[in-house]
Amino acid sequence: MREGDTIAAIATPWGEGGIAIVRLSGPQALEIAARVFRGKRKSVFDMSSYTIAYGHVIDPLTGEEIDEVILSLMRAPYSYTREDVVEINCHGGTLVARKVLEIILAAGARLAEPGEFTRRAFLNGRIDLTQAEAVLEIVRAKSEEAIRIANRKLKGEFGKRLSSIRGKLLSLSAWVEASLDFPEEDLPLITLEEIEDRLKEILSDLERVINSTKAGSIYRDGVRVVICGKPNVGKSSLLNALLQEARAIVTSIPGTTRDIIEEVLNVRGVPIRLVDTAGIRKAWDEIEREGVSRSLYQIENADIVLLVLDSSSPLTEEDHIVMSKLEGRKVILVFNKRDLPTRIDADSVRRAFPKSREVWISALLEEGIEDLKDRIVEEAQEGIDLSGEVWMTSLRNITCLEEALLSLRDSLNSLRDGMPYDVVALGIREALSSIGMITGEEWTEDLLDVIFSQFCIGK
Ligand SMILES: Nc1nc2c(ncn2[C@@H]2O[C@H](COP(=O)(O)OP(=O)(O)OP(=O)(O)O)[C@@H](O)[C@H]2O)c(=O)[nH]1
Numbered sequence: 001m002r003e004g005d006t007i008a009a010i011a012t013p014w015g016e017g018g019i020a021i022v023r024l025s026g027p028q029a030l031e032i033a034a035r036v037f038r039g040k041r042k043s044v045f046d047m048s049s050y051t052i053a054y055g056h057v058i059d060p061l062t063g064e065e066i067d068e069v070i071l072s073l074m075r076a077p078y079s080y081t082r083e084d085v086v087e088i089n090c091h092g093g094t095l096v097a098r099k100v101l102e103i104i105l106a107a108g109a110r111l112a113e114p115g116e117f118t119r120r121a122f123l124n125g126r127i128d129l130t131q132a133e134a135v136l137e138i139v140r141a142k143s144e145e146a147i148r149i150a151n152r153k154l155k156g157e158f159g160k161r162l163s164s165i166r167g168k169l170l171s172l173s174a175w176v177e178a179s180l181d182f183p184e185e186d187l188p189l190i191t192l193e194e195i196e197d198r199l200k201e202i203l204s205d206l207e208r209v210i211n212s213t214k215a216g217s218i219y220r221d222g223v224r225v226v227i228c229g230k231p232n233v234g235k236s237s238l239l240n241a242l243l244q245e246a247r248a249i250v251t252s253i254p255g256t257t258r259d260i261i262e263e264v265l266n267v268r269g270v271p272i273r274l275v276d277t278a279g280i281r282k283a284w285d286e287i288e289r290e291g292v293s294r295s296l297y298q299i300e301n302a303d304i305v306l307l308v309l310d311s312s313s314p315l316t317e318e319d320h321i322v323m324s325k326l327e328g329r330k331v332i333l334v335f336n337k338r339d340l341p342t343r344i345d346a347d348s349v350r351r352a353f354p355k356s357r358e359v360w361i362s363a364l365l366e367e368g369i370e371d372l373k374d375r376i377v378e379e380a381q382e383g384i385d386l387s388g389e390v391w392m393t394s395l396r397n398i399t400c401l402e403e404a405l406l407s408l409r410d411s412l413n414s415l416r417d418g419m420p421y422d423v424v425a426l427g428i429r430e431a432l433s434s435i436g437m438i439t440g441e442e443w444t445e446d447l448l449d450v451i452f453s454q455f456c457i458g459k
């Protein structure tokens with residue numbers, strides 16, 4: 001990675017589109033752009049920052065016009081990367097954008113690596129690492145709620161939250177280390193009680209942040225909801241009703257669905273991965289057997305299972321087989337076919353799942369579906385406090401937060417066990433470093449490689 005050179009990439013997706021954008025960033029961005037751009041009115045050098053110019057990209061070797069373009073200029077330091085940035089909007093054909101990029105590369109730029117523009121924004125101090133990751137979260141957001149949370153993070157609010165914890169730790173660490181340096185003083189600079197109080201306060205603050213990231217992970221990663229039940233209870237009808245389209249085949253023949261059907265759906269801002277499965281029973285043929293074993297696999301990997309039952313007929317042996325597979329899963333009881341007279345013994349089902357929510361629906365008439373959506377969201381958010389802060393963050397960051405928590409707990413225990421101050425100080429230093437890895441106050445090239453390799457080229 002050479003930080004001082006000028007990088008370029010196509011910033012828009014591959015393929016045909018209205019326009020494609022080729023982006024350039026670095027100290028030679030203007031010179032390179034000037035070599036390939038012939039403006040109608042002025043040259044790139046005469047343009048003010050945040051203005052655009054109309055003209056053509058030409059091949060400097062042959063003078064041939066390659067494309068009619070609009071060029072925009074953002075001068076350092078007020079740009080995405082804090083370097084000079086030029087963006088060229090060309091016609092959206094794959095070949096045209098490629099040709100423009102090739103000419104720019106021939107004129108002295110280097111092809112950017114994935115996420116390198118954002119990496120420069122970080123290295124040049126425009127954003128911290130939490131903001132860099134928020135960029136990726138916005139790109140990948142699966143719901144409006146996810147965009148909202150990521151936007152707050154992009155503004156730096158998550159980084160500030162962590163920096164404030166880091167600030168408290170720094171100050172505590174300074175006191176503890178100062179006490180270590182002057183052991184001969186009669187009075188310690190900070191008393192044991194004071195250290196303990198401050199540690200406890202920071203610990204509970206950190207716990208709050210960790211909880212809030214758990215809340216956010218629902219919006220970031222979504223929830224896997226698996227529809228299961230014996231054949232013919234209306235699982236596929238339910239999938240279709242939730243999706244509002246005839247996605248799965250529905251027939252009155254038991255054993256209609258053979259394979260897994262997966263669709264993504266947005267429920268009250270939570271991205272839901274909805275899975276329809278083959279009805280579980282002793283299979284009649286090899287295809288169905290395979291279908292059933294796939295259903296069981298889906299149940300094991302579900303966040304929430306919708307146990308669909310036919311309320312218009314008594315429970316059967318097959319229902320009991322399905323129910324026996326659901327031990328330890330989060331289950332919502334879905335009594336379907338409520339448009340028909342009730343013949344199911346609902347109480348015996350409730351006894352088998354005393355903690356489960358239940359809902360009565362008619363997938364056929366699309367009744368009770370909104371109710372079911374509410375139950376799904378409630379179940380997904382159970383045990384998570386959404387009234388306070390909500391953050392989305394990567395697994396890497398959650399691990400760092402948990403490591404910081406463990407280090408601080410170690411410190412607190414050492415303190416209570418009467419260990420020397422330097423043992424206490426060690427835990428605090430470790431916690432500082434774990435949190436610094438999230439905000440980017442501490443980083444290594446390897447860490448940046450891991451983070452930015454997830455970005456696309458041109459971002
Ligand atoms: N009356 C009534 N019939 C329903 C309802 N939901 C589904 N059905 C009917 O029940 C039959 C089976 O529906 P499916 O949705 O294919 O059932 P399934 O659980 O996916 O069945 P398999 O894929 O075979 O496991 C069809 O004839 C549906 O029209 C309902 O709410 N009320």
Ligand SMILES: [Mg+2]
Nearest residue numbers: 235236256257
């Ligand atoms: Mg089906």
